[in-house]
Structures are given as structure tokens and as C-alpha cells.
Amino acid sequence: MALNNRGYAGKILFVNLSDEKHFVKSIEEKAVQLLLGGKGLGVLLLYKYSKARINPLSPENPLIFVTGPLTGTMAPGSGKFCVLTKSPATGTVNDSYCGGRFGSELKMAGYDALVLTGRALEPSILVIQDNNVSLEPAGKIWGATTLETEKAMKKMLGGKYKIVEIGPAGERMAPIASIFSGTRCAGRGGAGAVMGSKNLKAIAVNGNGKIKVYNSEEFKKSAWIAHRALRMSEVTVRSLPIYGTPNILETVNETGALPTRNFQSGRFKFAAEISGESFKKKVWKKSFSCSLSCPIKCSKIANLPKQIDGATIIDGPDYETVFSFGSNCGIRDIESILLANIICDLYGVDTISTGCIVSFIMELYQRGYLSSEELDDIDAEWGNSKAMLALTEKIAKGEGIGRFLQLGVKRISERYPGSERFAIHVKGLEVPGYDPRAAQGMGLCYAISERGACHLRAYTAGRELLGYEGGVDPRSYDISKVKLAIDVQNEKAIADSAVICFFSLLGMRLKEVHQMLTSCTGFDYGGLGGLMKLGERVIILCRLFNIREGFRRKDDNLPKRFLEEPMPDGPAKGMVVHLDSMLKSYYALRGLDEDGIPTKETLNNLRLDSLIPNLKF
Structure with a gap:
């Protein structure tokens, strides 16, 4: 059956950068019926075209750009594309999402996915125009910032081409490097390092x-x-378009879940000064959407307080950037947060990881593990904006102590015995902006996320902290909370495979997604129940990849601070995360054994054995 009139281009482009050869394969109908596209199809390709236990930075590790059936259509929030690879930060599967026009342009060129392997002999750019594929020398663009690269590429090729690029951090293969497209990025997990x-x-x-x-x-x-x-x-229609994602910051603070001083507290007394209201009043000039199909306009344009490497304006910051450089570092100065954001964007690093590295360094400094001399004469005190910016710049540029700090919290903590108790990461990925002691479900979500700590793989915080759909008790950790985590994890896997933006799910329901998918592809998916089963299939497929790479129950864990240190203040005072009981229930409901491995019955029920024959662990 032809797929090119069912929302798909129907083809995958494979490019070996080592020998500059490429070929095209047709997509199997069974694969898209069972996995949609996006995340689901991408994980299947990653599993099939990579060998177990390979070095993420080796030429053999595939870097995959993949769209979904809704990409480039009029479906709201369908302007995103997915980037998949084995993460150099965690060693897990890593899927990251980016807004803009690159994904729809790739599909219009005739490809649902682009699979890159090998290593170019010299710094290069890949140019794709429909059937024409060529590898060109990068020349002087190598070493350029993301902004400089975008400008140079447009001057070289013209405005009709859509671009993705890495900054200098990706070139030097920093594990926190991102892939950028215009003002948007596939931020977490180090895909930029793999591209570099x-x-x-x-x-x-x-x-x-x-x-x-x-x-x-x-x-x-x-x-x-x-x-x-x-x-x-x-x-x-109101919160995101007017205030962006920082609209939730004061609410998260009031519920006692706003990470403060490297998650030592859940309350920041200067939260109002870095809130969405404050950014709107002081710096934001314009709202816009990252794609033509999105009515939400969550993105914000702000003028920078000073020019940074040619940049005078910035897209952002979002909530995660504000928490990581703001409350988590004790910073109340929004101009400094803006500057930290643009430094990360220009040099191509993830803002969550970078801000959390800075906050970890500040706690190491607080507890006497590090001196200012060891930090290139930076006094890393809480609330010191100059120190925060200096550390951010060193990390982003890989200069001085930054060359070591760019490795991430997990690897930094390995140098300082005892610091692992406040090294805030899961599987090597720094934790985003919700302290799970104040939202038990988010603790489970962080632990079970296939790419390490992530709020976007399963988001119970919406109901635990923000009151969405009537809300739930954030302190409960019974079976109903586990079922909620499973439901939102499945729903997010569907959205990521479709591919549509997570924010669209804050306004519409799965019913609307199902209606768009069936009319787009002509497949029924077995109704809403079958669609949820598809989401589960994608989740278990991700787990199968991680199991192949050696991950087990011991890795579905949380930092000691969350498990052993009671929250010192706020509504969640005295709470720790009750992970064990939730995880046992999660494994049972997902059809996993006590070590987190899917049973044969689960694999058969989800038809994963038909997608990956002869599964071995």
C-alpha cells in the first residue's frame, strides 16, 4: 500500500558520511500502523541500525531526524520534528524535539526520516534538495555560533532551504550540546555532540x-x-500566549516544588521577580509561534541588555531556563537569566543541563569541595549573577574549568566523593524544574523516563501542581498516581510519534488527536484504546533499547536528596519521594519483571516480537 497519500512521504533517506553514499528505503506499512512515526519509528530505526553497547560518539551511532504523519499539516502544533540517537550523556536512547520548518521541509523533499551514519572526512554540511543529496565542505562555518551559521547558510543557499546546525559545543562533542534550527532546538541528551x-x-x-x-x-x-x-x-488561549511557560513559576513556587539552590529547597522568596508576569512587564516585546500550524504562540522575543556575539534579541527564556539559571542558582536578576540563555543558544548547549551544572558547582563551593581558585577565580556563591554568567560562559565555550564542567553533573560528582548525595540527575541527565518531593508522581516520571530525568516524557505535574483537569493530591503515591503516570506517558508517546507539540495536549484531548490521525492516514488504530496501546508499544520499545544497552531496575532511580532528605519547607515539608512502591506497581501494570524487563506475554501482546524478531537481552 502506498503511504504517500496518507500523511507520509513513504521513504527514508540513509546517508553514510564516511563514503558520501546514500540510498532510499520505503517504509513498511506495518511499522507506521504500529508506531505511527516520529519517536516510534525513530526508536525502531535506532534499534535496527545500531549495534549494542556502541560508543555514542563513534561513527556507527546513527543520528536520526524523523517526522510524523501530522508533520507539516494544518494540525495544531504539528511543526515539530524528532531527533533520535544514543545519548553521549546517558548511554540511553535519546529523543529530542525541535520546532520550526525543517521537519515539514524534509517531508516535502520526499523523506519521512533521515538516518545518518559514519563520519565525514572533513567538517561538512549536508545539502538535500528533493532527490539531490550532496556533502559540501563547511569551510569557515566550522567554529561559528549557531546564529552565525544560520546567516552564513542562508547567504550561501538562499532562504528556501531550512537549516539545522550545531554550535561550537557540538563541534567539540560536549555531552550537553544541542541541535538548533533557527531559534528552536532539540535540546537535551547531547544530540549536538553526536552530530559534531x-x-x-x-x-x-x-x-x-x-x-x-x-x-x-x-x-x-x-x-x-x-x-x-x-x-x-x-x-x-491566554496563559501561554501572554506569559509563556514561565506563567507557571509562581504556582510551582507556592506548591513548594520550585527547585531552589540545587534542589535544597522548594521555595524561592524572589519568585515573583523571575515570573512570567515580570518577564512580560520588563523584557518581552512580542509573542510568536515556531510553526505556521500553531495558534498558541508560546515563544517570546526579548531585547538583550547588551549585544552578545552579534545577538541583540533572544527567543525566550522558557520556564525550564528560568528555573535552572534563576531559583536553582539563587538568582533574581532576569537580565542575567536572559544573558545566560543567549550564551547557551549561541554556543549550542542545553539550558537545563547547563544551569543545573552551575547550581551543582555552587553547592560544591558552598560545602567546601571546590575553591574559587579551582574555578578559575570565580566566587561561586548563591545569588551571584556574575559568577553564574562566568561559569555559564566557560561551560558553553569549553574554556578553562568549563572543559570539565561540560561533562555534566554525574561525571563532575565522580571526582568529589560524597557529592553524589546532592548530584541531581537520573541516568546522567540533569533534573528539570519540579522537585518531586512536592509532586510524588513526577518522582516516578523522572525514574521511568527512558532518556533520564525528563518532565516531557510523562507530565503528572500538570494535575499535581497546576490543577489541570481538576487536579490530584501531589503527596499521594498510591496505585491511582501510578496509573496517572502510565496514562500521561502513553499519551505523550502518541504525541511524540504523531508528531505534535506537547502544549497542544493542554487544550485538546486524545479524541481530537485520534480523529486527525485517522483522517490523515486512513488507519483506525483500534480506536482510542488501540491508540493508547500504540503509545505503550512505543514506551516498551524504548525500554527494550535501554535493556540492550545494559539498563535495569537499578537505573530507574532518583538522586539521594529526593529519597533521603525530607523537604525542609513549604507545603511538602517533611516529604521524601516514595519511589519503591510506585515503581513496583508501575512494573506490574506495564508487564515488566522485577528487574524492569518486559515479559514474553507483554512483547506478544504489543506485537513487538513482530517488529524486532529474535529479541535477546
């Missing part, structure tokens, strides 16, 4: 094809219904 390991500075795509859906009239109706749902939601 392949000697690839940028990819430019131009396509002249069209994206066709199965039933255009029904799809238009279903997409319109989804857009209408977003216009009726307070979150997607």
Missing part, C-alpha cells in the same frame, strides 16, 4: 513536494475541531 562527532556542522533541506492526507475534507474538519479546542482552553 560526525564532522557535520549543518544540514540544509529544500523540498518541492506536497504533503497529502487520506481524506482531506475529514482531516480539515478534525483539524478545525482541534484548533477550536485550543481556543477554548485558558492555558492555550
Whole structure:
């Protein structure tokens, strides 16, 4: 059955950068019926085309760019694409998402996915125009910032090409390096380092094809219904468009979950000064969407307080950036947060990891593990904006002590025995902006996330802290909380495979997603129940990849601070995360054995044995 009139291009482009050869394969219908596209298809490709236990920075590690059936359509929030690889930060599967036009352009060029292997002989750029694929020398662009690279590529190729690129951090293979496209990025897990390991500075795509859906009239109706749902939601019609994601900061602070001073506390007394209201009043000039199909406009443009390496404006910051450089470092100065954000963006590093590295260094400094002399004469005191910016710049540029700090919290802590009790990471990935002692479900979500600590793989915080859908008790850790985590994890896997933005799910429901998918692809997926089963299939497939790489129950864990140190203040005072009981229930409900490995019955029930024959652990 042809897929090119069902929301898909129907083809995958494989490029070996070592010998500059490429070939095209058709997508198997069974794969997209069982996994949709995006995350689901990408993990399957990563599993099939990589060997177990390879070095993430070796030429053999695939770097995969993949779209979903909804990518490039009028479905709300469908402007994103997915980047998958084995993470150099964690050794796990890593899927990261980026807004903009690159994904839809790749599909219009005739490809649902791009699979890169090998290593170019010299710093290069990959140029794709429909059937024409070429590898060109990067020349002077190698070493350039992300902004300089975008400008140079547009001057070289013209505005019709859509670009992804890495900054200098990716070139030197920093484990916290991101991949950028315009002002957006695939931020977490080090995909930028993998791209740098392949000697690839940028990819430019131009396509002249069209994206066709199965039933255009029904799809238009279903997409319109989804857009209408977003216009009726307070979150997607007011909170995000006006205040961006920092709109939640004061609420998270009031509930006692705002990470402060490297998660030593859940309350920051200067929260109002770094809130969405404060950013709107003082620095934000304009709201915009990262794609044509998105009505939410969560992105914000701000003027920088001073020019930084040619940049005068910035897209952001978002909530995660504000917490990581703000409350978690004891910083109340929004201009310093803006500057930290643009430094990370220009040099190509993840803001969550970078800010959390800085906060960890500040606690090491507080407890006498590090001196200012060891930090290149930086006095890393809490609330010191100059120190925060100096450390951020050293990490982003890989200069001085920054060359070591860029390795991440886990590897830094290994140098300082005893510091592991306040090294805040899961599987090597720094923890995002919700202290799980104040939201028990988020503790489980962090532990079970396949790429390490992540709020976007399962987001119980919406109901635990923000009151979405009536809310739930954030302190409960019974079976109902585990079931909630499973439901939101499945729903997010569906969205990531479709591919649509997580924020769209804050306004519409799975019913609207199902209607768009069926009219787009012509497949029914077995109704809403079958779609949830598809999400579960994707989650277990990710777990299978990690199991192949050696991950087990011991890795589905949390930092000691969350498990052993009671929250010192706020509504969650005295709480620790009750992970063991939740994890046991999660394993049982997911059909996993006591070590977190899927049973044969689970694999058969999800038809994963038909996708990956002869599974061995």
C-alpha cells in the first residue's frame, strides 16, 4: 500500500558520511500502523541500525531526524520534528524535539526520516534538495555560533532551504550540546555532540513536494475541531500566549516544588521577580509561534541588555531556563537569566543541563569541595549573577574549568566523593524544574523516563501542581498516581510519534488527536484504546533499547536528596519521594519483571516480537 497519500512521504533517506553514499528505503506499512512515526519509528530505526553497547560518539551511532504523519499539516502544533540517537550523556536512547520548518521541509523533499551514519572526512554540511543529496565542505562555518551559521547558510543557499546546525559545543562533542534550527532546538541528551562527532556542522533541506492526507475534507474538519479546542482552553488561549511557560513559576513556587539552590529547597522568596508576569512587564516585546500550524504562540522575543556575539534579541527564556539559571542558582536578576540563555543558544548547549551544572558547582563551593581558585577565580556563591554568567560562559565555550564542567553533573560528582548525595540527575541527565518531593508522581516520571530525568516524557505535574483537569493530591503515591503516570506517558508517546507539540495536549484531548490521525492516514488504530496501546508499544520499545544497552531496575532511580532528605519547607515539608512502591506497581501494570524487563506475554501482546524478531537481552 502506498503511504504517500496518507500523511507520509513513504521513504527514508540513509546517508553514510564516511563514503558520501546514500540510498532510499520505503517504509513498511506495518511499522507506521504500529508506531505511527516520529519517536516510534525513530526508536525502531535506532534499534535496527545500531549495534549494542556502541560508543555514542563513534561513527556507527546513527543520528536520526524523523517526522510524523501530522508533520507539516494544518494540525495544531504539528511543526515539530524528532531527533533520535544514543545519548553521549546517558548511554540511553535519546529523543529530542525541535520546532520550526525543517521537519515539514524534509517531508516535502520526499523523506519521512533521515538516518545518518559514519563520519565525514572533513567538517561538512549536508545539502538535500528533493532527490539531490550532496556533502559540501563547511569551510569557515566550522567554529561559528549557531546564529552565525544560520546567516552564513542562508547567504550561501538562499532562504528556501531550512537549516539545522550545531554550535561550537557540538563541534567539540560536549555531552550537553544541542541541535538548533533557527531559534528552536532539540535540546537535551547531547544530540549536538553526536552530530559534531560526525564532522557535520549543518544540514540544509529544500523540498518541492506536497504533503497529502487520506481524506482531506475529514482531516480539515478534525483539524478545525482541534484548533477550536485550543481556543477554548485558558492555558492555550491566554496563559501561554501572554506569559509563556514561565506563567507557571509562581504556582510551582507556592506548591513548594520550585527547585531552589540545587534542589535544597522548594521555595524561592524572589519568585515573583523571575515570573512570567515580570518577564512580560520588563523584557518581552512580542509573542510568536515556531510553526505556521500553531495558534498558541508560546515563544517570546526579548531585547538583550547588551549585544552578545552579534545577538541583540533572544527567543525566550522558557520556564525550564528560568528555573535552572534563576531559583536553582539563587538568582533574581532576569537580565542575567536572559544573558545566560543567549550564551547557551549561541554556543549550542542545553539550558537545563547547563544551569543545573552551575547550581551543582555552587553547592560544591558552598560545602567546601571546590575553591574559587579551582574555578578559575570565580566566587561561586548563591545569588551571584556574575559568577553564574562566568561559569555559564566557560561551560558553553569549553574554556578553562568549563572543559570539565561540560561533562555534566554525574561525571563532575565522580571526582568529589560524597557529592553524589546532592548530584541531581537520573541516568546522567540533569533534573528539570519540579522537585518531586512536592509532586510524588513526577518522582516516578523522572525514574521511568527512558532518556533520564525528563518532565516531557510523562507530565503528572500538570494535575499535581497546576490543577489541570481538576487536579490530584501531589503527596499521594498510591496505585491511582501510578496509573496517572502510565496514562500521561502513553499519551505523550502518541504525541511524540504523531508528531505534535506537547502544549497542544493542554487544550485538546486524545479524541481530537485520534480523529486527525485517522483522517490523515486512513488507519483506525483500534480506536482510542488501540491508540493508547500504540503509545505503550512505543514506551516498551524504548525500554527494550535501554535493556540492550545494559539498563535495569537499578537505573530507574532518583538522586539521594529526593529519597533521603525530607523537604525542609513549604507545603511538602517533611516529604521524601516514595519511589519503591510506585515503581513496583508501575512494573506490574506495564508487564515488566522485577528487574524492569518486559515479559514474553507483554512483547506478544504489543506485537513487538513482530517488529524486532529474535529479541535477546
